[in-house]
Amino acid sequence: MKTSPFATDQDVRWCPGCGDYAILANMLKVLPTLGIARENLVFISGIGCASRFPYYVNTYGFHTIHGRAPAIATGLKLTRPELSVWVVTGDGDGLSIGANHLIHLLRRNLDIKILLFNNQIYGLTKGQYSPTSAQGIVTKTSPQGSVERPLNATALALTAGATFVARCFDIDGAGLQNIIKAAAKHRGSAFIEILQNCNVFNDKTFVHLSDRQVRADRTLWLTAGEPMLYGKDKNKGLMLQNNKFSELTVAAPQDVKKLLVHQPELPDPHLALHLSQLDWPDYPVAMGILRQVDLPTYEDLIAQRAQQTRDDHPPKDLTSLLKAGTSWIVK
Amino acid sequence: MTKATTKKTMQRKHVNIRFAGDSGDGMQLMGTLFANASAIKTNDLFNFADYPAEIRAPAGTVHGVSGYQLSFADHKIYTPGDKIDVLVAMNPAALKTNLADLIEHGTIIYNADNFTERDLTKAGYAENPLSNADLLKHRLFAIPMNELTLAAVKDLNLSQSQAKKCKNMLALGIVTWIFDRPLQPLVEWVQQKFHADEQLATANVTALETGYNYALATDLFTEQYTVNKADLAPGVYRKVTGNQALALGCVVAAQLSQQPVLMAGYPITPASTVLHELAQYKQYNVTTFQAEDEISAICAAIGAAYGGSLAATVTSGPGLDLKTESLGLAVMSELPLVTMVIQRAGPSTGMPTKSEQTDLLAVVYGRHGECPIPILAPATPHDCFAITLEAFRLAIKYMTPVIILSDGYLATGADAWRLPDVKSLPDLKPQFCDKPTTNFTPYQRDPHTLARPWVIPGTPGLEHRIGSLEKHNNSGNISYEPQNHHEMVNLRQQKINGIANDLPPLTLLGKDSGDILVIAWGSTYGAVTTAVTELQQTGMKVSALHLRYLYPLQKDLAAICKRFNKIFIPELNSGQLHRLLRMELFIDSIPYNQITGKPFSIAELKQRITEL
Ligand code: SF4
Numbered sequence: 001m002k003t004s005p006f007a008t009d010q011d012v013r014w015c016p017g018c019g020d021y022a023i024l025a026n027m028l029k030v031l032p033t034l035g036i037a038r039e040n041l042v043f044i045s046g047i048g049c050a051s052r053f054p055y056y057v058n059t060y061g062f063h064t065i066h067g068r069a070p071a072i073a074t075g076l077k078l079t080r081p082e083l084s085v086w087v088v089t090g091d092g093d094g095l096s097i098g099a100n101h102l103i104h105l106l107r108r109n110l111d112i113k114i115l116l117f118n119n120q121i122y123g124l125t126k127g128q129y130s131p132t133s134a135q136g137i138v139t140k141t142s143p144q145g146s147v148e149r150p151l152n153a154t155a156l157a158l159t160a161g162a163t164f165v166a167r168c169f170d171i172d173g174a175g176l177q178n179i180i181k182a183a184a185k186h187r188g189s190a191f192i193e194i195l196q197n198c199n200v201f202n203d204k205t206f207v208h209l210s211d212r213q214v215r216a217d218r219t220l221w222l223t224a225g226e227p228m229l230y231g232k233d234k235n236k237g238l239m240l241q242n243n244k245f246s247e248l249t250v251a252a253p254q255d256v257k258k259l260l261v262h263q264p265e266l267p268d269p270h271l272a273l274h275l276s277q278l279d280w281p282d283y284p285v286a287m288g289i290l291r292q293v294d295l296p297t298y299e300d301l302i303a304q305r306a307q308q309t310r311d312d313h314p315p316k317d318l319t320s321l322l323k324a325g326t327s328w329i330v331k
Numbered sequence: 332m333t334k335a336t337t338k339k340t341m342q343r344k345h346v347n348i349r350f351a352g353d354s355g356d357g358m359q360l361m362g363t364l365f366a367n368a369s370a371i372k373t374n375d376l377f378n379f380a381d382y383p384a385e386i387r388a389p390a391g392t393v394h395g396v397s398g399y400q401l402s403f404a405d406h407k408i409y410t411p412g413d414k415i416d417v418l419v420a421m422n423p424a425a426l427k428t429n430l431a432d433l434i435e436h437g438t439i440i441y442n443a444d445n446f447t448e449r450d451l452t453k454a455g456y457a458e459n460p461l462s463n464a465d466l467l468k469h470r471l472f473a474i475p476m477n478e479l480t481l482a483a484v485k486d487l488n489l490s491q492s493q494a495k496k497c498k499n500m501l502a503l504g505i506v507t508w509i510f511d512r513p514l515q516p517l518v519e520w521v522q523q524k525f526h527a528d529e530q531l532a533t534a535n536v537t538a539l540e541t542g543y544n545y546a547l548a549t550d551l552f553t554e555q556y557t558v559n560k561a562d563l564a565p566g567v568y569r570k571v572t573g574n575q576a577l578a579l580g581c582v583v584a585a586q587l588s589q590q591p592v593l594m595a596g597y598p599i600t601p602a603s604t605v606l607h608e609l610a611q612y613k614q615y616n617v618t619t620f621q622a623e624d625e626i627s628a629i630c631a632a633i634g635a636a637y638g639g640s641l642a643a644t645v646t647s648g649p650g651l652d653l654k655t656e657s658l659g660l661a662v663m664s665e666l667p668l669v670t671m672v673i674q675r676a677g678p679s680t681g682m683p684t685k686s687e688q689t690d691l692l693a694v695v696y697g698r699h700g701e702c703p704i705p706i707l708a709p710a711t712p713h714d715c716f717a718i719t720l721e722a723f724r725l726a727i728k729y730m731t732p733v734i735i736l737s738d739g740y741l742a743t744g745a746d747a748w749r750l751p752d753v754k755s756l757p758d759l760k761p762q763f764c765d766k767p768t769t770n771f772t773p774y775q776r777d778p779h780t781l782a783r784p785w786v787i788p789g790t791p792g793l794e795h796r797i798g799s800l801e802k803h804n805n806s807g808n809i810s811y812e813p814q815n816h817h818e819m820v821n822l823r824q825q826k827i828n829g830i831a832n833d834l835p836p837l838t839l840l841g842k843d844s845g846d847i848l849v850i851a852w853g854s855t856y857g858a859v860t861t862a863v864t865e866l867q868q869t870g871m872k873v874s875a876l877h878l879r880y881l882y883p884l885q886k887d888l889a890a891i892c893k894r895f896n897k898i899f900i901p902e903l904n905s906g907q908l909h910r911l912l913r914m915e916l917f918i919d920s921i922p923y924n925q926i927t928g929k930p931f932s933i934a935e936l937k938q939r940i941t942e943l
Pocket of ligand 1: 013014015017019020049119123124197198199200201
């Protein structure tokens with residue numbers, strides 16, 4: 001990794017074998033291809049294992065406080081809309097303590113990219129269940145198994161109105177790189193949930209989905225304009241019948257016509273939301289870009305309002321500005 | 332016409348008048364217009380608005396009373412006054428809630444049409460207070476305001492309720508005559524105010540003129556009062572509330588620094604009006620951001636500061652608590668940020684519309700870790716402007732968050748502000764670090780100010796990482812090294828302590844030594860200045876010192892204190908400056924504390940000081 005032009009001289013301090021390494025490596029590979037000058041890239045993070053990320057990328061970087069990266073990124077983007085601003089967060093940082101900011105950033109559609117490393121555990125504080133942990137998980141704070149139902153990060157982003165929503169595994173290098181590139185091109189909030197392995201406190205949480213032996217059968221990689229086909233032999237597909245997904249084994253070529261075609265650009269987020277909630281073993285888990293629509297960004301709308309104000313009421317000199325309203329003269 | 336000529340004109344040095352009515356009665360508009368007319372007479376003035384806590388309390392009840400108090404004088408004044416001379420009461424509830432503030436033999440002008448049995452019941456009066464002997468010691472003027480208003484506008488095509496609504500203008504016309512204010516400018520302002528609806532404009536002007544002529548013609552008023560021009564420094568003046576002045580300070584800071592300003596806030600009483608004001612200045616490179624919560628507001632401001640903007644956030648007590656952790660981030664990342672705290676009665680939700688000075692120790696010491704932040708406090712509504720520029724100056728020069736500690740009284744109170752000569756305003760242009768050097772590090776400090784460089788992301792060659800973790804001095808890399816942490820804690824403190832060298836010397840009101848020194852801060856300036864000045868005129872050896880800088884304290888403070896026998900510190904809290912001075916400077920003092928949600932009375936202060 002140190003060979004990337006975007007690597008820093010800092011020692012990477014994640015546990016050996018942590019999924020974060022793969023994410024960083026893929027990011028370092030993609031960054032030089034984006035056509036964005038190093039000085040115009042800013043990585044902002046909160047607190048948690050994932051949030052160490054900015055120290056390892058040779059761009060501008062700000063490692064802030066727990067959960068607040070989206071709010072800080074919002075202020076930066078409002079001030080410097082020309083910058084490419086990336087938020088790196090985790091399931092505790094982004095979905096628990098900072099969930100409010102995340103929702104509102106997505107709702108406003110600021111042109112900010114969010115990478116949420118979801119390892120379904122609090123790693124940096126040494127292993128407590130997180131808002132995405134599976135129900136029943138045994139951790140230091142849930143010795144008899146957690147009673148909480150997990151939050152679906154991708155579904156939350158869709159509900160919040162995010163204009164770009166994707167999901168990927170830490171170990172799916174090609175998939176991750178494609179998603180990062182697409183997110184970088186997208187104008188608006190881009191949310192990427194990265195299912196990441198914490199090999200110390202929650203090892204193999206995703207292995208039942210991500211393992212190469214089973215991944216093709218248990219996940220569905222969504223490609224825009226393509227029918228929803230999956231399986232090792234690409235012989236299984238998803239249909240929508242009576243508002244319910246059903247699986248179809250593709251026996252003949254004409255069966256493919258019965259399948260859903262992925263349309264991430266649909267203005268209505270319903271189908272994407274529905275897809276985001278599919279779970280194995282009933283259904284394959286949807287991966288890739290679930291939604292990508294064009295809507296005006298918050299900062300553009302704010303700039304328009306400012307321009308409108310300038311046109312309607314051009315600024316005055318300081319003296320007249322202070323005098324505004326009723327003033328009087330004492331001789 | 333013969334009637335008018337029999338009227339006497341009396342001189343008054345100082346008048347306190349309060350307009351009180353239902354929150355829907357237009358008391359604030361009436362008060363504002365009357366204040367503007369008084370400004371034209373070049374009286375000095377100070378006003379205070381008292382809004383009900385409930386937004387739409389039932390009409391006619393004491394919870395729905397809205398008040399506007401104006402003090403105008405032929406000399407410099409510093410407060411809206413302890414007691415009111417004249418009460419204009421639009422209904423019994425307004426009479427009930429304000430009567431206690433009236434002077435011994437005051438004047439009550441009331442809307443006689445609104446004192447029916449029903450109105451009295453709504454106000455909670457078991458019997459008519461107007462027949463009470465206690466009330467009769469005041470001069471009472473019963474005016475059938477509804478009837479007069481309806482008659483005046485009857486030829487206009489207005490609904491009954493629209494027509495009735497003009498009664499505040501009728502009342503305004505009456506007091507305009509009584510206090511010899513100019514009618515013509517009022518007519519123009521009312522026309523301007525209602526320019527969108529010609530019919531309403533005519534109705535309101537008609538009501539205003541009717542009120543004026545009624546007062547002139549009726550036998551009821553035999554005296555007209557006049558308050559001469561005040562002897563004020565020459566210049567252009569305007570009336571400004573504290574929150575307006577904070578907002579204007581931000582707008583002007585953007586111009587002086589030639590940088591954008593981002594003001595981020597979350598709605599909270601009594602701070603929201605700063606955000607409202609600023610939202611109207613978008614053409615001046617000002618962006619306002621209404622965040623999803625208090626934390627987001629300060630964090631967005633930190634993000635803007637990181638991006639090279641002038642950044643500010645505004646809040647009150649509960650919001651301050653929420654922002655505390657983020658203030659720590661601003662200290663740790665050494666970014667310039669102005670946080671405006673408009674204090675209100677606490678703890679918890681407390682009394683949101685009532686004012687006190689109870690957050691001083693919270694802002695000085697209330698953060699985890701060693702986390703010093705400079706604290707400034709405006710003395711008057713118009714001082715909020717100068718203090719904002721000063722806060723930005725210090726924030727930028729020392730790369731630090733700065734807190735402005737205002738309060739609800741300054742926020743909603745207004746005084747006459749002599750506009751500064753724009754050439755005298757400070758240069759706020761920041762020195763950004765924009766030249767790539769091979770050995771650049773984000774925590775290289777200026778040897779004099781100890782400030783670190785301010786680099787705008789987007790600057791080629793200066794890419795760097797900063798954060799909330801302890802960092803190695805100079806390089807900024809994460810460091811848990813024991814000696815380094817010790818050094819960094821000291822450096823952050825020294826940087827703030829050093830600001831004391833950059834502050835103006837204190838100015839004493841009165842002699843620089845003597846028997847008693849009264850030390851005040853914040854909005855008690857007006858009451859303390861008035862009380863001390865009046866006591867000095869009686870020959871008392873008392874002086875006063877007003878602190879606008881609370882952290883760090885000005886360097887000459889300790890020496891001045893030594894030259895007095897007794898130090899008296901009146902505060903609207905349980906003795907926070909009293910304790911601060913003891914902790915920081917070993918200065919002992921006699922505290923005097925009031926925590927009622929109300930400002931000090933001048934008379935009370937004088938008495939306490941006399942008894943010392
Ligand atoms: S605790 Fe888990 S998530 Fe954190 S660095 Fe170690 S392996 Fe990675």
